[in-house]
Amino acid sequence: MDVKPLRYFSEVARHNSFTRAAEALHVAQPAVSMAIRKLEAELELTLFHRQDRRVSLTDEGSRLLGHAHRILQAVSDAQLEMEELRGLSRGEVRVGIPSMLGSYYFPPILMAFRHRHPNLKLSVVEAGTGSLQQMLEAGSLDLAVIVAEQVPDELEACSFLREQMMVTVAREHPFARQADITLADFFAQELVMFPQGYFHRRVVDRLASASGWTPEIGFETSLLPLIKSIVTQGFGISTLLEMVLRDDPDLVAVPFSEPVWLDLSIAWRRDGYLSRANRAFVDFVLEQAGTEKS
Amino acid sequence: MDVKPLRYFSEVARHNSFTRAAEALHVAQPAVSMAIRKLEAELELTLFHRQDRRVSLTDEGSRLLGHAHRILQAVSDAQLEMEELRGLSRGEVRVGIPSMLGSYYFPPILMAFRHRHPNLKLSVVEAGTGSLQQMLEAGSLDLAVIVAEQVPDELEACSFLREQMMVTVAREHPFARQADITLADFFAQELVMFPQGYFHRRVVDRLASASGWTPEIGFETSLLPLIKSIVTQGFGISTLLEMVLRDDPDLVAVPFSEPVWLDLSIAWRRDGYLSRANRAFVDFVLEQAGTEKS
């Protein structure tokens, strides 16, 4: 029992005519005759009562008609959804974004993506790089934004933005007048940091262990506005991505004397298939980053 | 989107393996590969993620899987019902039977038919020949038992029983000792009759008009037991099928001097298709009548 013959059958039943059905189906009329004959042979039942030039459903035929409608409906539903998935008018993007980027870089991108593909469901999780990687590997996320240098083997990553980590101080702080800050100077200060598991913290820890200093962490929070507020009031200093500081009049961003650049990437499981929707999101992010640069 | 590829798809998804699916489907493995590839091309979507020798559904594939299951289920439902109709483990027989036969000849046949095809729905309507013909033509009945000689053109009829109409009198009635009764004698008596529209009445009216007599009808009812009771008590005479009188000790059946035979037939719309179930019923009745005779 195949779909095409059932479609023919349904049309013949609808029109009570082979000729009319053939027209509606855009096939030659004998094709319809043969298809119905074959279906009848397959089922070993007479589906239509051919009386002179009048065609009508038999009892058995009308029983089949209900099934045929159900089947054709189900097929058409499937085709519709596949078409939607293909055309990105359906689908889901589940992406994880670290706090710092989620607050400063991504909002406009997310809005623009949503505008481009209004029917895609967009789930955004904000969490530290560590959690994001775990969620990615566990399959509860499809995509995550991470810092490129620490890409594990099982993830595939695509860098879309290179951004400098800047020492962040209040306007009144002595550092604010320096052209750059050495690691020694930086680590001599009391720091306000993200907790373990955030790329922010990882970067600083790496800088510390590479240079032999021990960071003195006076305050630890994953709330970026709180960090900024604390630094603004002079209770500590921090280091943040340049983008976070660009529009803040109360904070001063000073580069390290050996500039620290971070490659921000969007990553996914290497062995996992990216759905159309997710791939569209990756492409969109890369495209936005590209146009922004130029 | 065809049924076979969907079945292949569903099996591959079930086993996460082309080879295993091919085994389960009893086809060569490349056939499965090709079918899936073609389905993917048709939908312009990747359904499986082929990673090394591991196969897994993509997001789009798992969306399709639900539809595939629904479609395959619907197809299998249809096949099942068609099979049931073919094998007469489903279907409906709607048959109309005149009172006289419904009470005396058909009950055992109906029971036997029901025993032979326990899953067929059997709807039996008891009514006069006139009503039955109307219902047949209106399509509210598929089959009806009628008297052969008055078969209209639009009905097809098959005779299954030839039965004599007997003058019916009480044991004490003078007619009871006669070998036969002339029409003149019969019409001289007060009659107990079925109403208009019953073959019983039609036959008597026909006899009357053919012989020029006018029947004197003292009592009219469609209740056969009532007729018998009235005749038994000597308030009138009637004429009934032989089968009705065979086991009644209080009534005597005497033939007309020119015997009146009725051909009982089972009829259906000439232009209407007889469903498997109805045809089975006709065959069954004919078969029963045949074996009974022999």
Added chain:
DNA sequence: ATACTCCTTATCAATATGATAAGAGACTCT
């Protein structure tokens, strides 16, 4: 390293499908 497992590609035969052309039965309109 070698054999094995599993999916893909290539080729070929069998089958199925649909188009065209011709035919047959029945209704309709003169």
Added chain:
DNA sequence: AGAGTCTCTTATCATATTGATAAGGAGTAT
């Protein structure tokens, strides 16, 4: 009554689809 038509069937043929066999290649296990 007979021509014309309408509609389904049959016949024939070209094309497309399907599945089997054989060979290839990538990855894994022993």
